[in-house]
Amino acid sequence: MTKRIFKSIFVVSLLVLAGSTGLTLSILYHYFGNQLEKELRTEAAYLAIAVEKEGLEAFESLPAQAERVTYVDKDGTVLFDNLADSRDMENHGQREEIQEAREKGFGTAVRNSHTLSRKTMYYAMKLEDGTILRVSSVQYNVPALLGGMVQPVLIMLVAMTALAAWIASRVSRHIVEPVNALDLEHPEENQVYDEIAPLLTKINRQQKSLKHEIAEAKRQQEEFSIITENMEEGFLVIDAHTEVLSYNSSALRLLGAGTQNGRQSVLTLNRSEGFQNLIERVLEGKHMVTNLDFQGRSCQVAANPVWQEDKVTGAVIVILDVTERMRGEQMRREFTANVSHELKTPLTSISGFAEIINDGFVKPEDTKKFAGRIFKEAQRLITLVNDVIKISQLDEGKFFCEKEAVDLYEAAREILKRLEERAKENNIHLYLYGPHVKVNTVRVILEEVLYNLCDNGLKYNKQNGSLTVTISEEAGRTQIVVEDTGIGISEEDKMRIFERFYRVDKSHSKAIGGTGLGLSIVKHGSMFLGADVKVESTLGEGSRFVLTMPEEEK
Template identity: 40%
Template structure:
């Protein structure tokens, strides 16, 4: 800005200087010409008076003297031969003098850069006395004064440059000192600028506050996301990442190309090419879902957003669902095949009369097994739905256990297993039918997988502010490597033994879901050959 002001002021000074010089020269030259004509007029008056006593050729003057007759004939010239000169009647100054008594004119010669001044005076006898004087033209006068003029102009230009610099600094110094934090009105002319600066400062302040608020919200949202969040530009540089996504990247990595996970790199590259993609990434026992989408601005891809979600539980549920479907199909097919086979033999009369009762008993047994399996599947389905529509009430556990053991007395007597109940009365808020199924399955398994002459002990007791039910048996126990899976659907430690005793493989799975419905914890302790103890602990009501 200072340079522009200096140039503008310097150019203005040069323009003013040139205009002043031209005006001064013109005025000075005009004044000089006027004085020359006055001098010629005075000299002509003096010479006209002298001619009464002196002949024209005796007159002495620094100017050229010419005497012209009334008809324009040159009578005398102090420089040239009068007889050789043209008639001067048409000369401007001569014609004016004959008419009005005096006349003057000037003639410029471009060849010699000179100007001739002529003054004519009509004498008493009618003749005209003309004086002429050579005067340098303005150009010649300036040319003769070139040295002083150049020196003067150079000095004035230096002075103008210095003054321009100083004046520019004086103008710009207060402007440069304007604070953007608190702009003041330095000059009245700058008031619109300072007012706009204040308005823009207020606007920018509001925008910065809004941006900071949104950044805090964005950071709070992304940092507390369980999902990984990555924002990358077109060159793959990571612009933003949260803690969850940082676990997928090396600490020093600033580009998606340095990610060790090939699936993540490929997903990001596909999104940067403008295509949305989803991939699954397996990391040990965890399964991550990668979703990458392009970021568009004015229809152009400017980056990509990559989200990673832990879908281990979902994948496990899907796996269990597939296994459950396969197991259900198998478990339903087995009794149906037996029933169909027995019925077909009997319908075709291929069963001897003495075997009909045996075949009928087999059909009844398979139907009971099928019914039990269907009921267990229904119970599991209801529990999977969160017990929707079930009636919740206060349930007293000791009397509930008494009712369960009474319903299993015949089975226990057949297995020669003793049943014992001890403890105190404890009440929980729950679904009576679900709690009954839970205790029934625990006790039924304890009887089925017991040894002849063994026992099943059920104990109801308090624990802190909650309560628990313990079912202990003296049965065959569960091998250590199977204990973590016995609550899975259709999982059996010994499939042949389970089928022999009529188990469906869903009893402990129902126990697990029933406990989860009531917020209870299950603890399993078992030693092969020494029995099993399963404890269900209910939280504080």
């Protein structure tokens, strides 16, 4: 802007300088022309007086540097000329100024010399005797005048041009300086040219509108970020070149990618073949829903192309972690199969024994024995059904028992009394240690958990072993420790002992009885109570189960 203003001012200055110089020269030229005419008239008047008195003798006193004087007779013959020989001069009767003088008493004429770039002004006066006295002087035209003073004119032009440039520079900077100093953040506070006021008003309105739009966009972006960041599902938006435009932390976590720095290809987040094929297909315009494994987790990936003017410009990808659902479905399938198997075994026995009795193949004295076998299998079946019901109730949270203050020591002692006869059969010693600590909890579920822990300690114990229950308080939380001297649990089995129907020693399972749901009931019961259960075990030496009650339940 400064350069344009400078050029405009500079050009205008030069034009004004050129125009004013030409006009001044023109005025001076005409002025000096008129002055020359006056001087010639005055000189002719004085010289006419002398000629009328003295005749031709009056011309003898003319100085050498005098203007040209010509004396013409009535018939146009040149009688005298101070610059030329009158005898060689032609008749001047037809000259313009001579003819005009004869008619009016005086006459003027100007004749140019193109070769000499000058003109000559003639003034003629008629004397009383009819003769004509003419005085002439040379007047140089503008080019001739300028030609005689080229150097000073050039110096003047250079000086004036430099001055014009300096003035244009100063003026342009002075004009632009207030514009450059405008505070566009607060346009309405500027005091500058009136011509800029409408522009500043418009800028102010646009800034307010822009700030409002930016604030709204920022608010929407923050809302979008809050929503996506709190989604368990992974969320990705990519462009047609696979570059990630938007994502949430769940997507990076599920894909097993680190923190993203700047824009990068979504293919760098996970390089598995299945994921790359999905990206290629969705960018071809195909809706994709598939299951993929990322970092050992099962994920359902839904990808939708983004269309714009019949062209795929990107894609939206949603990743759902379905590991628990898949695991739950697998567990339900296993549970169904195990329940079916566990129910089938006693039912088959009951059906077989009943069929033998019904067909009369049993001796009367053996009937009681077979009836005992049927009763035992029926009890096993009832126990299994009851355990399955308990697991289902714990899963669905259908226990509506009121909480009450329970003495853990007394509850543990009652459970050990119920198991005392079975412990004697295998010569297992039962021990109970600790203070009488009361907790506010659901008695039925707590007793079920303790019973199954102790029952499990008896089943997998050794002859002449021991089962010890210890109650203690540590760091403000109550703990119940059930420790046995049994067969122990391997590291591999520790991860699965709380699964339904899982048995550590499958070869020994029929001999020890049980449904395989005891520790599963312990796990779900502890979760219902808000307690935490952990296991410590050494293979061949025994196991130690620690049940930690929640602090708020005391």
